[in-house]
Amino acid sequence: xxxxxxxxxxxxxxxxxxxxxxxxxxxxxxxxxxxxxxxxxxxxxxxxxxxxxxxxxxxxxxxxxxxxxxxxxxxxxxxxxxxxxxxxxxxxxxx
Amino acid sequence: xxxxxxxxxxxxxxxxxxxxxxxxxxxxxxxxxxxxxxxxxxxxxxxxxxxxxxxxxxxxxxxxxxxxxxxxxxxxxxxxxxxxxxxxxxxxxxxxxxxxxxxxxxxxxxxxxxxxxxxxxxxxxxxxxxxxxxxxxxxxxxxxxxxxxxxxxxxxxxxxxxxxxxxxxxxxxxxxxxxxxxxxxxxxxxxxxxxxxxxxxxxxxxxxxxxxxxxxxxxxxxxxxxxxxxxxxxxxxxxxxxxxxxxxxxxxxxxxxxxxxxxxxxxxxxxxxxxxxxxxxxxxxxxxxxxxxxxxxxxxxxxxxxxxxxxxxxxxxxxxxxxxxxxxxxxxxxxxxxxxxxxxxxxxxxxxxxxxxxxxxxxxxxxxxxxxxxxxxxxxxxxxxxxxxxxxxxxxxxxxxxxxxxxxxxxxxxxxxxxxxxxxxxxxxxxxxxxxxxxxxxxxxxxxxxxxxxxxxxxxxxxxxxxxxxxxxxxxxxxxxxxxxxxxxxxxxxxxxxxxxxxxxxxxxxxxxxxxxxxxxxxxxxxxxxxxxxxxxxxxxxxxxxxxxxxxxxxxxxxxxxxxxxxxxxxxxxxxxxxxxxxxxxxxx
Numbered sequence: 001x002x003x004x005x006x007x008x009x010x011x012x013x014x015x016x017x018x019x020x021x022x023x024x025x026x027x028x029x030x031x032x033x034x035x036x037x038x039x040x041x042x043x044x045x046x047x048x049x050x051x052x053x054x055x056x057x058x059x060x061x062x063x064x065x066x067x068x069x070x071x072x073x074x075x076x077x078x079x080x081x082x083x084x085x086x087x088x089x090x091x092x093x094x095x
Numbered sequence: 096x097x098x099x100x101x102x103x104x105x106x107x108x109x110x111x112x113x114x115x116x117x118x119x120x121x122x123x124x125x126x127x128x129x130x131x132x133x134x135x136x137x138x139x140x141x142x143x144x145x146x147x148x149x150x151x152x153x154x155x156x157x158x159x160x161x162x163x164x165x166x167x168x169x170x171x172x173x174x175x176x177x178x179x180x181x182x183x184x185x186x187x188x189x190x191x192x193x194x195x196x197x198x199x200x201x202x203x204x205x206x207x208x209x210x211x212x213x214x215x216x217x218x219x220x221x222x223x224x225x226x227x228x229x230x231x232x233x234x235x236x237x238x239x240x241x242x243x244x245x246x247x248x249x250x251x252x253x254x255x256x257x258x259x260x261x262x263x264x265x266x267x268x269x270x271x272x273x274x275x276x277x278x279x280x281x282x283x284x285x286x287x288x289x290x291x292x293x294x295x296x297x298x299x300x301x302x303x304x305x306x307x308x309x310x311x312x313x314x315x316x317x318x319x320x321x322x323x324x325x326x327x328x329x330x331x332x333x334x335x336x337x338x339x340x341x342x343x344x345x346x347x348x349x350x351x352x353x354x355x356x357x358x359x360x361x362x363x364x365x366x367x368x369x370x371x372x373x374x375x376x377x378x379x380x381x382x383x384x385x386x387x388x389x390x391x392x393x394x395x396x397x398x399x400x401x402x403x404x405x406x407x408x409x410x411x412x413x414x415x416x417x418x419x420x421x422x423x424x425x426x427x428x429x430x431x432x433x434x435x436x437x438x439x440x441x442x443x444x445x446x447x448x449x450x451x452x453x454x455x456x457x458x459x460x461x462x463x464x465x466x467x468x469x470x471x472x473x474x475x476x477x478x479x480x481x482x483x484x485x486x487x488x489x490x491x492x493x494x495x496x497x498x499x500x501x502x503x504x505x506x507x508x509x510x511x512x513x514x515x516x517x518x519x520x521x522x523x524x525x526x527x528x529x530x531x532x533x534x535x536x537x538x539x540x541x542x543x544x545x546x547x548x549x550x551x552x553x554x555x556x557x558x559x560x561x562x563x564x565x566x567x568x569x570x571x572x573x574x575x576x577x578x579x580x581x582x583x584x585x586x587x588x589x590x591x592x593x594x595x596x597x598x599x600x601x602x603x604x605x606x607x608x609x610x611x612x613x614x615x616x617x618x619x620x621x622x623x624x625x626x627x628x629x630x631x632x633x634x635x636x637x638x639x640x641x642x643x644x645x646x647x648x649x650x651x652x653x654x655x656x657x658x659x660x661x662x663x664x665x666x667x668x669x670x671x672x673x674x675x676x677x678x679x680x681x682x683x684x
Contacts, residue, residue: 021233022175025182045356052179053188053234057218057355 005039005069007079012065014089019060023090024052030082036072038079043067049082103336104315109288110329111305112632114354115347116282117340120320120333121260122313133206133386135426141201145194148204151244156184159240176233183237188215200389205245210390212238217358261322265313282324284312284331306331360642361392361635367620368645375637376434376628378606382420385427388631392638395431397628398493398554398606399424401477402440411473417480425488432489434531434554434604434628435481437474439463439495458568463496468505478513485525492528493554498536503549531604535559540588543595553596554628557607561585579662580609581618581669586656590622597623604628613640614666617673620646621653643676 013019031038031049038049042064047054049068060066066086070079085091136144163177183189189211196207215234262283280303288307304326316322316333323332323343332339365373376397377388388396404412404420424433441454441462454460467474481492494506510530517524534540535556547553561578562569564585569578579585589605596603604626609615611629613636619627620641629637652672659665670677 021179025179028182028186048187051187052183053186053215053218057359 004071006071006073007076008067008069009079009083010065010067011083011086013060013062013086015092016062017092018062018064019055019058021052021056023085023092024055026085026090027055027082028052030078030085034070034072034075034078036070036075038071038075038082039067039069041067041069102334103339104333106309106311106315106331106333108284108306108309108312108329108331111283111307111326112303113327114282114304115326115343115350116261116304116324117343117347118259118261118281118322120263120316120318120322122263122316122318134203136197136201136203138201141198144204145197148193148197148208148241148245151204151241152184152190154244155237155240156181159184180233180237183233184241189234189238205242208238208242208245214358214362214390218355261324263312263316263322282322282326284309284316284322284324286310286312286314357635357639361638363392363638364394365392365638365641367641368643369647371625371646373620373641374626375634375641376432376604376626377631377634378628379631382424382427384631385424388634391631391634393631393634396424396428396433397604397626399433399435401436401438405438405440411476414476414480414483417477418483421480421484421490422487425484425490429488432491434491434493435484436493436495436533436554437464437477437481438467439533440466458562464494464502464506465496468502468509471509475509475513475516478510479517479522479524482510482513482517482524482526482528483522485528486523490525490528491531491552493531493533495533495556496535496559497532497546498538500542500545500549503532503546507549531602533559533606534592535563535607537564537588540592543592544598547595547599547601550601552602552604553592554604554606555589555592557585557589557605557609560588560607561609564588580607580612580615581665582662583656583660583665586618586622586653586665589619589624593623602626611637613637613677614669614673616640617644617649617669618653618656620644621649621651623650640676 015023027040028050034050039046040049040055040058041047042058042060045058046069047058049055058064058066068079068082068086070076159177159181163181193204193208193211196202196211197204200207212234219234259281261281264283264285266285266287282304284305285307286309304324306324306326306329309331312331321334321340323330323335323339325331325343332343335343365375367373374394375392376395377384377391377393378398378400379385379388379396380400380403385396401417404417408416421435424435439462441457441460461469467477478492481490484490492510494503497503497506507530514524514526517526529551531552531554532539532546532550533556534543534546534553536559539546540560543553557580561580561582565577565579565582567574567577569575593603603624605619605624606628608629610619610627611633616627616637627637652669656665656668659668
């Protein structure tokens, strides 16, 4: 499916558990505030970042590269927030 | 309890739905299955039904919030999970799509919720990650809570099955099957059922791996036994050894990855890459199969086979009995169309309730429309029931096995007589039902131009067309290899039929098994066919394939096929041209 992507950031899953329900819920919460759709993609599958369930279907493990994509430039800040959350290992990194 | 080490035991039955599942057995009696009713909601009542759903969600959320409040902060793990549940209640994929389903399909909230949560669960059946697998439980719990509020307190029996299990039952009636909460069930196996039985048809229509006709299943399996169900090869393995388990886990992962991928988009329309919308419909035999047809994203019933009721009753059904079934079907599918095919059967199947006539070669004998024209009373009864049902939905009338113009002329006379009788008896009916004929005999292909001028649509029945063109009986193993859908002769026949229909400006549907096999799709689309009808279970796969096809390329490809004179060359050519989009096929090992 081709969607008009205006901005895209690349990030990686750092925590041991990979993408699971708690971070998915947090991401969905952030994405729900966006003007237009925000998507997560692992290169094969593209999912709706405002749905926990859709995010979880990515089955993204530790080390998976993820593209965070927005359809509107106005959502740049939200995109940054989501990227920061990823980069921070969803707050689950053990020191 | 003493731990007894059981030996691995393999039982061979009949393959139901394809796929593999591994899990614990749950041997059921009737009470084991939760009952969810399905009923239509009128347009005017839809907002109310949606409100009822929203209300149930709000109530479930409130109850849930109370639970969270009551918890100590030191059980933070549980708290985390419960807080995630809070967000899940209003997740787009669950909440939004359930409302959409109530609205679009005009059905009750319980059924819509059941359907959506089932689809959602299917996406998670990639079980290599135990953490993710347990997220399925989150969704089950959340939708259970909403469901409990929808049903009201008195009806809850949901705790009966609190883990995902494989159902082991003696038999499974269509009513049972429609009530099974599929999201709680990994697969099922039954003792009863032959290939053409009720159980068999139902088993095939469900999309969970199943094996039936096992005879000894309920006797050999106890609750909590570990089972492997291999629906594709019709095997079940009880208490498998470790390496058997390992081998199947691998096959399962591959199969589920593929399926999750196609499920995700099966409810969207089938539109090719260059924007041509196709009409993908379902072939069904029982009214109960409407549910799976709709779940699989069918846009109508392209072929309703009517033989079942005749064989099931062991006598000829009355006009009223037929009307009841056809009317129900028309109403369930409305506004989408239902094509009802008149009796397509050998006379000898009605043994012993009509005089048996020995036929040396039944496939070339008194069957289908020939039988009906010999037995006009039976025929006119069915035609009248179909015309009457036409008043309740969008019904089309389809006549099988037409081999010459005389038969069509005679059929039309019977229809006129049926109309006259219905008018005389002042029945409510639709006399303008579209009339179509099956093109499945080579002589009809050669006469397609003339026949097309007399009817509203053609339906190409490839199963018989291939058998009659190649002069083979595919049940005869010694010649079955000649049953070739992509034989150049068969392709030419389909092309001729389509061209004749186009010249006469009538619609062509392809309803044989050929339409459900991905490799044939580029050829059929290339020839120009836009209406396909197939087993419900094939629809998601074909939809996915269609979305990757470019009509113009398919057209050129189908023209290039003319250069080949053997089926091997044709298959190789298509496989090469479309290797990127032909779906993954499980190879037997």
